[in-house]
Amino acid sequence: MRVLLATYGTRGDVEPLVALAVRLQELGVETRMCTPPDEEFVARLTGLGIQPVPVGPSMRALMSRPAPPSAAELSRYRNELVDAQFARLPEAADGCAALVVAGLAQIGARSVAEAAGIPYVYATYSAVNLPSPHHAPPPRAGWPEPPAADNPALWELDARNVNAQFREPLNRHRAALGLPPVDNVRDHVYSDRPWLAADPVLGPWRETPGLDVVRAGSWFLPDDRPLPADLVTFLAAGAPPVYVGFGSIPPAPGIVSRAVEVIRARGLRVLVSRGWADLDVVDGQDDCFAIGEVNHQRLFGEVAAVVHHGGAGTVQTAARAGVPQVAVPLQVADNPYWAGQVAVLDIGVTLDGPTATVESLDAALETALAPETRARAKAVAAEARVDGAATAARMLVDALR
Template sequence: MRVLLSTFGSRGDAEPLAALAAALQAQGAQARVCTAPDFAPRFEQAGVELFPVGPTVRDWIREVMADPKPNIRERGAQVMDMYFDALPRAAEGCDAILATGLFPSTVAAQSVAERYGLRYVYAGYCPIYLPSAHHRPFQFPDRPPPPDSADNRERWALNTTIMQDVFGDAANRHRAALGLPPADRLRDRVFTDRPWLASDPVLSPWAPTSLCEVEQTGAWILPDDRPLAPDLRDFIEAGDAPVYVGFGSMGLHAWSDAARVAIDAARGLGRRIVLSGGWAGLAPVDAGEDCFAVGEVNQQALFPRMAAIVHHGGAGTTTAATRSGTPQVIVPQIADQPYWAGRVADLGMGVAHAGPIASVESLGEALAAALRPETRARARVVAEMVRGDGAAVAAKRLINSVNN
C-alpha cells in the first residue's frame, strides 16, 4: 500500500505530514509527500520521499505580501495550477491521498484522487476551519460580511457559496482537463462528509455539531532526537532558565520592533533570552551576553528547558510548547492563532496577549503572569494530558480504510 500526503503551507502544515508518513511506514505502508521544497531536510530526516512542488512557501508569501491588494481568486488559481500539475505524477502507484493545508492545494488533491479512483481524506489541524454551529467561518476580506443577525449555520452556508465563487472556476477548468464533471459545492466536496481533525482533544477539543462529523486523531508529532548545539546548551546551563522568543513563519511586517520589545520585556524581569530568527529575521539588538540567537532548532529538546515560551500561536508551536510543560505567552498574528492563544489561556497554562503588536509593558505583564509558579504547575499538568500517538492512530485508520 502506498499513500500520497499533500499540503501547501508553512512548517506547521508540512511537519505533521512527515510524522504521519513515518507512522505509515512504521506500520508497513509506503508514503510520499507532495509539498513546497522549504522543508526537505525534515522529510529527509524522517526517511520520507518528497515530491517538491512550486517555489518555496516563503518566497510565495513574500510575493503575496508585497502586493498591496492581493487577488485571492488569482492567488488560489496559481496554487491550483502548481498542484494539478504535480499531483498526478506524485500519485502514480498510490492507493490513497490525504490532503491538508491551503484550500486550493486540497482542491487539486481531491480532484486527482477522484480521477484515479483513490481513497481520499481531508484533514485539518484546527477545529475552527471546519463547519460548526459553535463558531463562524473566516470572513473573506473582499466580500461583504453577512448581517449581524445571521447565526453560525447561516454564515457557513454563505461560506459554501463564497468558496465556490472564489475557487470554482479555476477548479472546474482543471477538473474538465482531467475528464471530471464540474463541482458545484466545492468546499463540501473537498472537506468530505467526515473530515479528520489532527489536533489533540485536550488542547483542541471538537464540539459535536450537525454541520460536520469529524474524526479526531490527535496531533501528528514527528519525534525529534537532534541534540541542541553545544554553544546553545552551554548558554542555557550558564544561568537560570531563559525565555524563548520566536514567531515562526510570521513576517511581523506591522511589528518592526518585535525583537527589541521582547528582549526588553524579558530583561525587565531579569530573564535571559533565546531568540529565534524565523521568517521575521529577529536578531539581537545589542551585544548583551544575555541573548542567544538561534535558527532552526529542535523545539522538543529546547522548550522543556525554557522558563517561558513567547510565540505566535501556530498549531505546531502551540502543541510543542504544550507538550513541553512550559508556560506560554502567545502574541497571535493571523488566522487560527487567536484560537490557540485562547485555548492556552483557558487551560491556565499561559497568557493570550491582546492583539498582534506588543509593547514592552504589555508583553512584560503577560510574561510575568506566565512565569508565576501556579502557571508553570498548570502547564505541567496539561502536558501530562496531551497525547503523543496521533500520527500512529491516523496511520492505522488510513491503512484500514483502504484495505477494508
C-alpha cells in the first residue's frame, strides 16, 4: 500500500506530516510526500525513506525576501501554486491508496483525489482554522482586515474571500478533469470530516454542528539527536538561559534586541535561534549564544523560558517540555491562536507582537520566570498526550483496509 501526503509551507507545516509518514512506514505503508522544493525538506524526507515530490516555488526564498510580498504578489503566487498542484499531484498520486493533505494551500488536492478515485483526508494543526461559532477565522496574509462582527459573519466573509481567490482557477482545472464546479472552495478543501492534528489538552476542539472533526492528536516524532558540542558547553557554563527564537518568519522590528536587553538586565543568559530570518544580535559577550537548527525537544528542557512567535510546533514542544513561555506573535495564520493558548493554559504570557516594548517584555518575563508559572507548565506537560501520529496512522490504515 502507498499513500501520498502533501503540504506547502514552512517547517511547522512539513514536520507534522513527516511524523505521520514515518508512522505509516512502520505499519508497512510506502509514503510519498509533496512539499516545497527547498533542499532541507528534500533532504529530510530522503533521509527518512520518504519519496519527496517538490511542488511549487521555494518557501525559504519567499520568507527571506527583504520586504513582505504585496497583496497582488501573494494573490498571483497562490494561483501559481494551484496550477503547480494540478501539474504535479496527479502523477504523484498514481498508484496511491489515499491522499492526505494539510493546510488550506492544498486547493487542488481533493480534486486530484476525486479524479483518481481515491480517499481524501484533510488535516489541520489548529482548531482555529476550522469554521466554528466559538472562534473567529485566523488572519490570512495579504487579505484585508475584516470588520468587527460576530464569528459566524466573519466565517462567511472568510469563505467569500477564499472563493474570490481560488474558485475560478480551481473550477477551471476541475473542468479539464471532467469534474463538476465547486461553489464553496474552503469547505470543499476542508471536507465534512477534517482531522485535527493537535494535542487535545493544548489545542482542544469545541463541538460545532455540521462539522465532524476527527481528533487525531499532535503529530510529532520523538527526537533523540544530541545537542551540538558548543551549545552543550554554553549550557553547562552557567544558569539555564532564556531561549529567543521566531522560526521561519521575520519578527517585528526590534523585538529580538529588546528581548535580549530585558533578559540581560535580569542577569540571565540568552540563547538566540537564528531561524530563516538569520537573526544575529550576538555582540561577542559570553552571556549570549546564537544557534542554528537544533533538537528543540532536548533543548527546551534545559532553558529557563522560551520567547517565541506563537508557532504551533514551538508552543506544543515547549509545553511538553514543561518550560514557561512568552509568546510574541505576528498577526498571521494560527500564530495568534497558539500564542493565546499560552495565556489560556496559564503556562506563560502572551504579548501583542507589533507593540511589545521593553517594559511589557520585562513584565512578561517576570511572570514567566515565577515559580508558580513553572509549576503550572510542569503540570500541563504531564497532561499533554504524545504520539498522535501513531494513532492517526493506524486509523488511516484500518480505514483503507
